[in-house]
Amino acid sequence: MNVLVTGGCGFIGTSLIQSLIKDYGVSDICVLDNLSEGSFEDLQEVGCFVRCDANLDIPKSGLRFVEGDIRDHGLVEKCCRAVGEVVHLAANTGVAPSVENPRMDMESNVIGVLNLLEGMRANAVNKLVFASSGAPAGAVEPPIHEEIAPHPVSPYGASKLAGEGYCSAYYHSFGINTVALRFGNVFGPRSKNKSSVIAKFIRQALNGQVCEVYGDGAQTRDFIYIDDLVRAIIMALKAPLGGEVFQIASGGELSVSEAIDEVSSALAKFGFSMEVVKSSPRVGDVRRNYSDTSKAARMLGWQPEVPFALGVEKTVKYFVDRL
Numbered sequence: 010m011n012v013l014v015t016g017g018c019g020f021i022g023t024s025l026i027q028s029l030i031k032d033y034g035v036s037d038i039c040v041l042d043n044l045s046e047g048s049f050e051d052l053q054e055v056g057c058f059v060r061c062d063a064n065l066d067i068p069k070s071g072l073r074f075v076e077g078d079i080r081d082h083g084l085v086e087k088c089c090r091a092v093g094e095v096v097h098l099a100a101n102t103g104v105a106p107s108v109e110n111p112r113m114d115m116e117s118n119v120i121g122v123l124n125l126l127e128g129m130r131a132n133a134v135n136k137l138v139f140a141s142s143g144a145p146a147g148a149v150e151p152p153i154h155e156e157i158a159p160h161p162v163s164p165y166g167a168s169k170l171a172g173e174g175y176c177s178a179y180y181h182s183f184g185i186n187t188v189a190l191r192f193g194n195v196f197g198p199r200s201k202n203k204s205s206v207i208a209k210f211i212r213q214a215l216n217g218q219v220c221e222v223y224g225d226g227a228q229t230r231d232f233i234y235i236d237d238l239v240r241a242i243i244m245a246l247k248a249p250l251g252g253e254v255f256q257i258a259s260g261g262e263l264s265v266s267e268a269i270d271e272v273s274s275a276l277a278k279f280g281f282s283m284e285v286v287k288s289s290p291r292v293g294d295v296r297r298n299y300s301d302t303s304k305a306a307r308m309l310g311w312q313p314e315v316p317f318a319l320g321v322e323k324t325v326k327y328f329v330d331r332l
């Protein structure tokens with residue numbers, strides 16, 4: 010494998026790269042990241058990456074880092090010249106920023122995907138794993154599955170849906186083996202910059218701050234531990250298929266209040282407590298969200314393995330160790 014990982018300095022990217030290097034012996038990885046969220050130091054924690062000059066040709070082997078933006082089609086095309094497969098993680102990753110600035114969200118999440126697919130087409134790169142989300146499904150009755158008609162409720166959901174659409178189109182029009190994975194709410198070590206529920210609450214509790222729940226806490230989410238997600242990405246990368254979408258989540262429905270209880274008891278094991286307040290619900294958030302992951306089990310042979318409580322404890326330990 011010689012993989013381009015866009016957004017490779019982020020939470021999922023660094024976890025994926027750590028596993029590619031340690032568990033699969035992959036030594037040729039190129040990371041393209043604009044460092045808006047992740048940092049080069051975060052990447053260095055998982056491998057000895059060498060910074061490449063974005064104005065020159067990108068070397069075709071080794072652990073390479075290119076600082077740049079997926080909206081820059083020339084640079085994206087240049088990165089595609091140097092690799093054999095792509096995992097596309099770089100994106101605007103949040104619902105709230107997409108509501109504040111829908112154009113920024115579209116440019117990162119739609120133009121970014123198009124740039125990548127065009128770069129791959131020009132260089133005969135044949136495999137793409139695209140990070141999608143439950144958000145394209147939007148206001149639907151869960152469990153979410155791959156055949157449900159999508160009704161996005163946020164610009165983020167709309168842009169990820171458009172990304173899925175381009176992946177499907179480039180498979181059918183140009184034969185590029187694209188696989189879109191709709192991640193559930195991912196949590197785990199390396200999520201220090203994330204504002205998603207689990208990471209945010211642990212961070213706030215450890216800083217002695219009050220944890221703010223949007224709405225009544227009865228809204229449900231499908232939380233997936235990072236190691237399970239990384240395994241799914243690598244299985245999708247290796248699978249000889251394209252033009253497919255898979256739900257990658259725990260398959261279980263947990264309310265935010267239940268998740269908080271689990272975080273609270275994990276914190277207690279390390280001698281910390283948490284205080285919670287409820288505030289107004291956020292625009293664009295869905296009420297219920299969980300997935301049917303049977304297609305991934307059937308076609309990829311993937312199933313989640315890490316129980317929620319164990320994942321939460323490992324995540325709390327990661328944050329406590331960083332104090």
Ligand SMILES: NC(=O)c1ccc[n+]([C@@H]2O[C@H](COP(=O)([O-])OP(=O)(O)OC[C@H]3O[C@@H](n4cnc5c(N)ncnc54)[C@H](O)[C@@H]3O)[C@@H](O)[C@H]2O)c1
Nearest residue numbers: 016018019020021043045046047078079099100140142195
């Ligand atoms: N974390 C989750 O729970 C979750 C859930 C569903 C989907 N996803 C998707 O998974 C992917 C990775 O998420 P993450 O949690 O690792 O996020 P993250 O913010 O930790 O990492 C994203 C990385 O992409 C980089 N980036 C952002 N915009 C860029 C741009 N325009 N050009 C180049 N680099 C850019 C950032 O600097 C960051 O290092 C995203 O596409 C996200 O939408 C994540």
